[in-house]
Amino acid sequence: MVIKTANFICSNTQVSALPPAVMPEYAFIGRSNVGKSSLINMLVNKHGLAKTSQRPGKTQLINHFLINESWYIVDLPGYGYAKVSKTSREKWEKFIRAYITKRESLQCVFVLIDSRLEPQQIDLEFCYWLGEKQIPFSLIFTKADKQGMNVTVNNVAAFKKSLSQWFEEIPATFVTSAEKGLGKDDVLHFIQEVNKD
Numbered sequence: 013m014v015i016k017t018a019n020f021i022c023s024n025t026q027v028s029a030l031p032p033a034v035m036p037e038y039a040f041i042g043r044s045n046v047g048k049s050s051l052i053n054m055l056v057n058k059h060g061l062a063k064t065s066q067r068p069g070k071t072q073l074i075n076h077f078l079i080n081e082s083w084y085i086v087d088l089p090g091y092g093y094a095k096v097s098k099t100s101r102e103k104w105e106k107f108i109r110a111y112i113t114k115r116e117s118l119q120c121v122f123v124l125i126d127s128r129l130e131p132q133q134i135d136l137e138f139c140y141w142l143g144e145k146q147i148p149f150s151l152i153f154t155k156a157d158k159q160g161m162n163v164t165v166n167n168v169a170a171f172k173k174s175l176s177q178w179f180e181e182i183p184a185t186f187v188t189s190a191e192k193g194l195g196k197d198d199v200l201h202f203i204q205e206v207n208k209d
């Protein structure tokens with residue numbers, strides 16, 4: 013898919029204030045610092061569209077970016093930032109869970125996972141919750157340029173193995189590097205195919 017236009021539309025702190033659910037949308041989520049903003053910018057070829065390296069956990073916003081005037085990328089606030097207070101974490105949970113479970117135009121949640129790490133409980137639990145709610149999701153392993161491919165392959169395999177205790181079918185999996193442009197075409201192709209349905 014060729015990205016012709018990518019524009020920031022709005023930031024929201026309330027599900028009730030989201031734009032009308034009339035176009036397909038794809039949400040991106042993961043632990044703070046996983047490389048979500050960098051990945052979004054890579055996908056749309058626009059440096060600085062999603063803000064990189066903001067202080068993690070500071071703003072809890074749902075950002076909508078309109079792509080090719082026909083679908084949305086939705087940037088969700090990161091989870092798992094240790095310095096965030098319990099109250100703020102609970103607020104995040106309520107907000108994000110409401111968005112994910114109620115948004116009719118949501119086609120797929122991309123769960124971003126740091127490819128350098130062995131399976132993390134917080135990521136597995138989030139996937140489990142998506143499964144429980146029957147929300148379609150895919151896995152994106154980020155920052156693959158940071159280590160040898162064999163480490164990435166082992167970590168991806170270990171994550172899938174952990175998921176297989178709960179899921180009969182393992183979701184689509186992508187390995188990416190925002191630094192090298194790796195995985196971009198695969199993710200965009202996947203979105204294009206879902207948009208066709």
Ligand code: GDP
Nearest residue numbers: 044045046047048049050064065155189190191
């Ligand atoms: P976010 O908090 O999840 O939005 O993460 P960012 O996109 O801000 O990235 C966090 C840090 O990781 C920044 O210093 C990025 O430059 C770095 N980073 C993100 N993606 C990659 C990648 O694919 N490769 C490398 N080497 N660094 C990355």
